[in-house]
Amino acid sequence: MNLAADLSRDELLEKLRAQAAAPTGSRVQQHFPVPAPLAGLLPGGGLKSGSAYCLDVAGALLLSLLAEPSQAGHWCGVVGCLDFGAEAAELAGVNLDRLVLVPEPGEQWLAVVAALAEVVPVLAVHPPTRVREADASRLAARMRDRGGTLLVVGEWPRAEARLVVSEPKWQGLGIGHGCLSAREVRVSVTARSLPGQRSVRLLLPGSDGRLGESIQTVVPRLRVAG
């Protein structure tokens, strides 16, 4: 009460904001790098350690998110993806020497994720069952403590951001001729801490298997009506 009495309302608010923004745990908040075209979409410009991100499918987008941290020497884990395409992962830039797969965790997937979260900083999970709120928050606490990032294929409570791949357009394949060479998609991100939806058109995968250059970024703006 004393504190509140000494400070004006604005000063108090300012202080609280600063406290909320400051790192809470003993570990410094760090960001795992993501490919440049995606960096502009995600809050903080990368995958925030201690948070979870939702993806709609386990495909090329997941691989391109794993690529940069794995190149930086971090271990990556993929839990619950039975049909993982390792060759696509390598082409996308994932270092296979730093990748572990748990293809069929079954009922124990949450325990497996919890065990791997201790040592694997970037963990992709395809949960076979719906996660309970309590389990998710317990896991989130562990991720925050260890400074890891969870990439979830499917739904996850209190995810930092949701990445959706839409409007896929394959290039190179015609009616009866050609072969698949690249795919143009729109990747949209809905983040908890940023208003609106940001999206970008990308080549995912490009002709070399990696994420290709962005073509244009669309950020919705508020317009004055009337």
Place this chain on the structure above:
Amino acid sequence: MVLANQVVACSAAAVAEGVRVGQRRREAQSRCPKLKVLLADDARDSREFEPVVECVEQLSPGVQLIRPGLCVVRARGLASYLGNEELAAETLLETVIAELGITSGRAGVADGVFAAVQAARQGDPVQVVAAGAASDFLAPLPISRLGDPGLAGLLPRLGVCTLGDFAALATADVRDRFGVQGVRLQALAAGKDSRQISPRVPPPELTRRLEFEPVLTLVDQVAFASRAEVERFIASLTVAGLVCTEVRLEFTGERDEFCSRVWLSPATFDAASVLDRIRWQLQAAAGKQLTSGVVSLEIEPIAVAELANHVPGLFGLGPDEKVHHAMSRVQAMLGHLGVVTPRIGGGRWLAERQVLVAWGDRSVSGLPTDRPWPGRVPGPQPSTVFAESLPVQLVNANGLPVVVNPRGQLSDSPTGLQIDGRIRTLIGWAGPWPVAERGWDQDRKKVANRCQVVDGTGVAWLLFANAQGWWAEARYD
């Protein structure tokens, strides 16, 4: 057995058909069309011969292994015990044959190793050359018995065809022409073998066996009871200057049940990690392989390495050890194949190109990656590769199935892809591209035609058609 296209060893039955050591493979096969040709493999031979050496060692210590299939032992001890040399050789041979159940063997007794080996070759099954008679015994044998291809080729052309002829030459002349090696070989031919038997040191017994009395029924009890023995096991390895990287644990249950497993470690095993594995193996086996109490435990080191190569770094454990520990925990939950690391191999099929190696196992070499593999999928690779291909159906506008005709073309333009009973409209397709491999091998040959299709939702599929129909090999998503 064949090395570099030449016969290096053959059975008695093959000899009867006219196969000889040194023949070319084709020649041997023409003599005996039913000849079974194996590649020469020293490691396999040594492995097979090891029990024989051990069995001989039981009867008479001081065995020297010359090469797999041939060992020498001092005759004096056994001969003086049994009375004479012939009886000693017969007893040795009979015991080995009876104990190991091998079909035949030969033995020879003579002064010196070389003469004894030649006697064993003549033996039927036992040949004893009396003391001092070695040079007479060797004299009629051909020069090739010396095992020196240079001399065996040259001397007969100079008119020296037998060991006796060679021994009769003046030593000074032999030294002038063939050097020190020639003089040594001449001494052998004359029956004067100066070599001593240098007996092998039997490898230390590292395997540990532990009996539980009374029978233990709780995992923790077993782990606790084996702690001291495991520590002794690790200590005995350390004394031998070794560390263990692969260990086999075998439990025996009360109802004659066995539960055996090989554990590998990318690092090395210490007492605590062996105890962990004892616990994990029992937890995994409880109620399945083992339904009764544990009677005994055997700890056998499968692979050992020099201790000096595995000294931990000055600054303690690296982060990779922590990773290994966590992975091992997950493996303990899900089983050995629960945690895998992918490796890229060669091949034409996507599933065979990605080799999944269980955590801690050494990577198995798949097909070589440096070959061109014509027929493999070009361009960006699919991010979903089905472990088991999905049965699908390609249909045309009328809903009729599309097939690949014998000319390697699609019978009609496909417009729909049926997966799990649902038909997806196709907006693009290409193919078929033939993939044919191992046409010479009836069992493993694969002939198929690949197609890439894109359905209306923008998902691309990699399909292939074989004799059984259409299959989805992978999905691009």
